[in-house]
Amino acid sequence: MPTRPLTRRSKPAQALPPALDLELLRALSNATAVSGDEGAVRRLVLEAVRPLVAEVKVDPLGNVLAVLPAAKRDAQRVLLAAHMDEVGLMVVDYDSDGALRFEIVGGVSDRMLLGKPVLVGPKRLPGVIGATPVHLLNAERKATVVKAAAMRIDIGAANAEAARRLAPLGERATFATEFAVLDGALRGKALDDRLGCALLIALLRAGPYPVELHAAFTVQEEVGLRGARVAGYAVAPDAAFALDCTPALDLPDSRGRENTQYNTRLSAGPAIYVSDGRTIADRRLVTHLTRTATASGLPYQIRQPGGGATDAAALQRAGAGVPVVSVSVPGRYLHGPAALVRTADVENTLRLLHAALTGWTPKVLKP
Amino acid sequence: MTAFDLLAHLKTLCAVPGLSGYEGPARVVIEAAWAPLVSAVRTDPLGSLWARRAGHGPAPRPTLLLAAHMDAIGLMVTRQEGDFLRVTNLGGIDARVLPGQLVTVHGRQDLPAVVGQPPAHLLPLAGREQVTPLPELVVDTGLPAERLRALVQVGDLVSFTQPPIELPNGLLAAHSLDNRASVAAVTVCLRELQTRAHAWDVLAVATVQEEIGPRGAGQAAFAAAPALAVAVDVTFGRDANTRDAAHKSFALGGGPTLGLGPNIHPGLHAAFKAAAARAEIPFEVEAMWEHSGTDAVAMQVAREGIPTMTIGLPLRNMHTPVEIVALADITRAGRLLAEFAAGLEPDFMSRLSVD
Numbered sequence: 001m002p003t004r005p006l007t008r009r010s011k012p013a014q015a016l017p018p019a020l021d022l023e024l025l026r027a028l029s030n031a032t033a034v035s036g037d038e039g040a041v042r043r044l045v046l047e048a049v050r051p052l053v054a055e056v057k058v059d060p061l062g063n064v065l066a067v068l069p070a071a072k073r074d075a076q077r078v079l080l081a082a083h084m085d086e087v088g089l090m091v092v093d094y095d096s097d098g099a100l101r102f103e104i105v106g107g108v109s110d111r112m113l114l115g116k117p118v119l120v121g122p123k124r125l126p127g128v129i130g131a132t133p134v135h136l137l138n139a140e141r142k143a144t145v146v147k148a149a150a151m152r153i154d155i156g157a158a159n160a161e162a163a164r165r166l167a168p169l170g171e172r173a174t175f176a177t178e179f180a181v182l183d184g185a186l187r188g189k190a191l192d193d194r195l196g197c198a199l200l201i202a203l204l205r206a207g208p209y210p211v212e213l214h215a216a217f218t219v220q221e222e223v224g225l226r227g228a229r230v231a232g233y234a235v236a237p238d239a240a241f242a243l244d245c246t247p248a249l250d251l252p253d254s255r256g257r258e259n260t261q262y263n264t265r266l267s268a269g270p271a272i273y274v275s276d277g278r279t280i281a282d283r284r285l286v287t288h289l290t291r292t293a294t295a296s297g298l299p300y301q302i303r304q305p306g307g308g309a310t311d312a313a314a315l316q317r318a319g320a321g322v323p324v325v326s327v328s329v330p331g332r333y334l335h336g337p338a339a340l341v342r343t344a345d346v347e348n349t350l351r352l353l354h355a356a357l358t359g360w361t362p363k364v365l366k367p
Numbered sequence: 368m369t370a371f372d373l374l375a376h377l378k379t380l381c382a383v384p385g386l387s388g389y390e391g392p393a394r395v396v397i398e399a400a401w402a403p404l405v406s407a408v409r410t411d412p413l414g415s416l417w418a419r420r421a422g423h424g425p426a427p428r429p430t431l432l433l434a435a436h437m438d439a440i441g442l443m444v445t446r447q448e449g450d451f452l453r454v455t456n457l458g459g460i461d462a463r464v465l466p467g468q469l470v471t472v473h474g475r476q477d478l479p480a481v482v483g484q485p486p487a488h489l490l491p492l493a494g495r496e497q498v499t500p501l502p503e504l505v506v507d508t509g510l511p512a513e514r515l516r517a518l519v520q521v522g523d524l525v526s527f528t529q530p531p532i533e534l535p536n537g538l539l540a541a542h543s544l545d546n547r548a549s550v551a552a553v554t555v556c557l558r559e560l561q562t563r564a565h566a567w568d569v570l571a572v573a574t575v576q577e578e579i580g581p582r583g584a585g586q587a588a589f590a591a592a593p594a595l596a597v598a599v600d601v602t603f604g605r606d607a608n609t610r611d612a613a614h615k616s617f618a619l620g621g622g623p624t625l626g627l628g629p630n631i632h633p634g635l636h637a638a639f640k641a642a643a644a645r646a647e648i649p650f651e652v653e654a655m656w657e658h659s660g661t662d663a664v665a666m667q668v669a670r671e672g673i674p675t676m677t678i679g680l681p682l683r684n685m686h687t688p689v690e691i692v693a694l695a696d697i698t699r700a701g702r703l704l705a706e707f708a709a710g711l712e713p714d715f716m717s718r719l720s721v722d
Contacts, residue, residue: 095607097607099607109466109484111463111466111498111499112466112467112484114463114464115461115463115464115465115684115687115688115689116464116467116468116689117529117532117540117689126534126540127534128532128534128684128689128691129689130607130608130683130684130687130689130691131461131463131464131608131684131687132608132609133603133609133684133687134459134460134461134463134685134686135459135603135660135685135686136603136609136611136612136615137461142461142462142463143494143497143498143500145463145496145497145498146463152606152607152608154534154606154683154684154691155534155535156535156536156538156691157535157536158536162535166535175467177469178530182478182479182508183508183509183510183514184509184510184511184514185508186509187479187509247486249486249488249489251451251483251485251486251489251505252448252449252451252485252489252505253485253489254485254489254490254491254502254503255491259488259489261488266450267511332483332507333481333484333507336466336467336484337467337468337469337481338467338469340481340507340509342509
């Protein structure tokens with residue numbers, strides 16, 4: 001085997017995508033950025049993206065828009081979007097004993113909240129969502145899901161005034177889960193969609209590509225795809241990919257029946273969307289992804305057609321219309337205190353997207 | 368005596384599992400804390416830890432038994448189903464708080480995991496709107512089925528692993544504060560007694576298997592044959608979730624509770640009140656109209672009967688991984704126990720009457 005000369009070139013022409021930056025993902029996952037208050041993640045994204053791209057800006061809604069110039073002239077413009085925001089809670093009122101009342105921001109199930117530690121506000125004030133001791137419950141209450149409206153966040157404040165001072169009205173709260181690297185898996189809060197953000201940053205680092213790559217780190221996805229809508233309009237790309245996490249509902253049926261509605265499965269590779277609640281993915285982009293996966297020897301799965309939506313829905317309708325597709329990492333327990341994804345799925349998603357960008361030609365979009 | 372960091376001690380106690388019947392990890396930590404404070408430590412046949420401080424009174428000296436259970440509630444693996452574990456409860460688990468909890472599966476190695484809530488379509492039609500009962504939840508290590516099979520077997524333990532959280536006003540939130548908070552109160556007492564003369568022997572016992580019905584304390588009380596026995600345990604703390612049960616819940620930071628009812632010897636109750644007055648320790652009286660739900664239940668009826676007392680530490684969110692206790696209450700309970708122990712004269716028993 002010939003010895004390669006050592007060079008100072010930081011980017012060999014056909015470099016493999018770098019391994020996902022787990023420390024960056026840890027910081028992204030642990031940061032609090034509930035929809036409409038994405039500042040903490042925006043700062044991390046800007047810090048990571050600035051050295052990698054020619055141009056980066058923050059738009060009026062708070063999206064981070066970055067451009068990686070193409071490796072060749074007259075390249076098509078391809079937008080990749082990952083949302084920065086996460087589901088969470090907002091402080092809305094105070095009890096006289098100092099407990100915080102809250103409302104849910106985005107899709108958080110009441111079932112996930114009881115007995116969980118949370119972090120409140122930019123100072124990351126610790127608190128817990130308390131529960132009536134099980135000893136004091138009758139059988140009916142033991143079986144009844146407590147509604148969020150009946151729950152409180154206990155921050156240890158002695159009275160309403162102290163609580164208001166510590167956690168001013170409108171502050172956001174998230175689960176206090178610390179990101180953890182497990183054996184072949186990752187566990188953390190807000191992997192939906194900090195994983196997408198980390199993947200997008202890794203893709204920027206591994207460029208350039210034969211496309212002008214527009215990276216959009218979007219806001220307010222969880223409350224109505226608002227950031228993607230304006231980003232899609234501003235960029236007006238030739239094609240767009242939404243990078244996200246999608247539920248792996250691959251749990252066993254407690255009656256022993258076959259689980260036919262698993263949405264996606266862990267370890268089956270990146271999930272390519274063909275149809276969700278609001279978007280039929282562009283057939284050409286789906287074909288490009290599946291052909292690329294087959295040619296690269298990468299696993300992939302088609303997400304079961306069904307409900308739900310990603311930033312792709314908003315990007316598709318931006319301006320004159322944009323061909324879109326979603327590619328998601330399958331993850332269990334998304335929108336809960338601790339989501340689980342398998343490292344292999346994350347790596348294969350990164351490889352597939354990198355190969356799809358590297359192998360891009362204008363022919364992909366030929367009707 | 369070196370400065371005592373109660374918060375650090377409590378965090379150390381809560382960092383180990385020690386589930387009912389498997390208290391070993393807790394016993395090791397408690398023994399390390401208690402051994403320097405007593406004349407002798409031993410482990411009894413069921414696993415309770417005994418730590419005895421010899422008194423200065425004439426032998427044979429009466430013994431005051433201070434019992435604080437060291438076991439914690441948790442889960443146990445019943446079955447593997449593909450990538451997932453099914454579990455049952457050790458002690459009074461509240462299924463409402465489980466989905467999304469961070470846990471550790473103690474298999475061939477410790478495996479970090481999460482409690483998974485299956486989506487509705489995988490649950491029986493009836494009850495989909497209700498709390499998913501424990502047998503229908505899963506514990507998920509993220510490992511694929513084959514690796515899981517190699518590392519975990521039926522009967523392995525699953526414990527809560529949410530790290531402790533410091534809150535303002537000297538509050539700590541953690542799992543297993545029921546009843547490690549009381550163990551810490553006994554530590555405070557043993558430390559106080561380092562500088563105080565006491566005529567009686569003081570026998571601190573970290574008991575086993577309280578959470579599944581007091582199975583360790585009764586045996587310890589039988590074997591130790593104390594003249595008096597005190598159960599130190601947690602009681603319900605007052606907050607939005609216990610306001611409906613006002614007479615059963617107590618303000619955090621208001622001092623320990625002194626039990627009153629058939630499980631409590633009335634003379635002993637009065638003696639503890641007197642000790643609290645001497646040491647200027649605030650307290651509340653806790654009405655216990657039938658039994659106390661503590662180790663005192665088993666200790667009271669050991670041998671020919673033992674006068675028992677209960678000391679309660681107000682605790683919010685009992686039997687969740689975010690139980691909250693006030694450090695000041697632990698210190699006060701420890702000081703109260705020490706004041707009572709130091710005040711016991713050699714002939715106290717001859718003056719103790721049920722009437």
